[in-house]
Amino acid sequence: MNSRSLAPSRPARSGTTGPITRGLRWLGVLAAGGITAWIIVRYPSLPDTVATHFTVSGQADDWGPKWSILVLAGVMLLLSLALAALSVRPRLFNYPVAVTASNAQAIYREGERMMVGTLLGVVLLYLGIAWSVVLTGGTALTVSGIVLMLAATIIGIVRLVRVGR
Template structure:
């Protein structure tokens, strides 16, 4: 418990955020939220015409290999929309992130900026995954979008951590 309290206190003692988010980061955040809302809307529009049983899992080649009830598509949509909205909201509060370096008065703004960017790019990488899963479930295909999203998530993580470590220097 003592360790948890000291972590919370150290984050509370960090310098306040003073930088302004850049227009590209803001635009990508909004684009991602709109993409998530659009995919969710597509699921809701298509839901009444879905069969009682839909594909819920796919093999590496993209063929359905498990099936479930139609309402499972709504669960997918709710989870992905909630994750997207939470990531978008969290990305605006970089002071509370866990960083791979010590946050000081001198490096705080640079580290916060890179932490915000990493979360926004992670959010952006989630959108092709969400669309790909919805596409595979509602139509056929979607595997290329999943691959693009996974590459985007891995890239956002690697580049984001490297840029955060560099900003700490």
């Protein structure tokens, strides 16, 4: 059963998004747009061949055409926008607990927070990869993005299970 078929049987969302969650969502969207704009502005000055893969230590170990960074920009911008759009529809998510009338609003709030945290992790990962390609040395940002995505997921699931009891 997919999440769309579950949503009509779940209680409607009646809560509103808090200002911090809303602000962080906008920060993620604006940052993804800013990174994409930065890549486009820097694109003409990039060499014809750019790094397309990096070792764990951050050293480039594969190379490709310059236009490959535009593919990265398109995919990451679309992913960021999709995560932001999905985060405002927590009723559609698959949850590790049953959604009932008594816990729905708390579960929706935690689901939205988890998705916004994931969005911020993706944007930080995007910045790290773009930084590595355009300037070199974005390993710390890339690792931070991965850690943030994992933390948002783990903490989000723990919080969902707690409010779902």
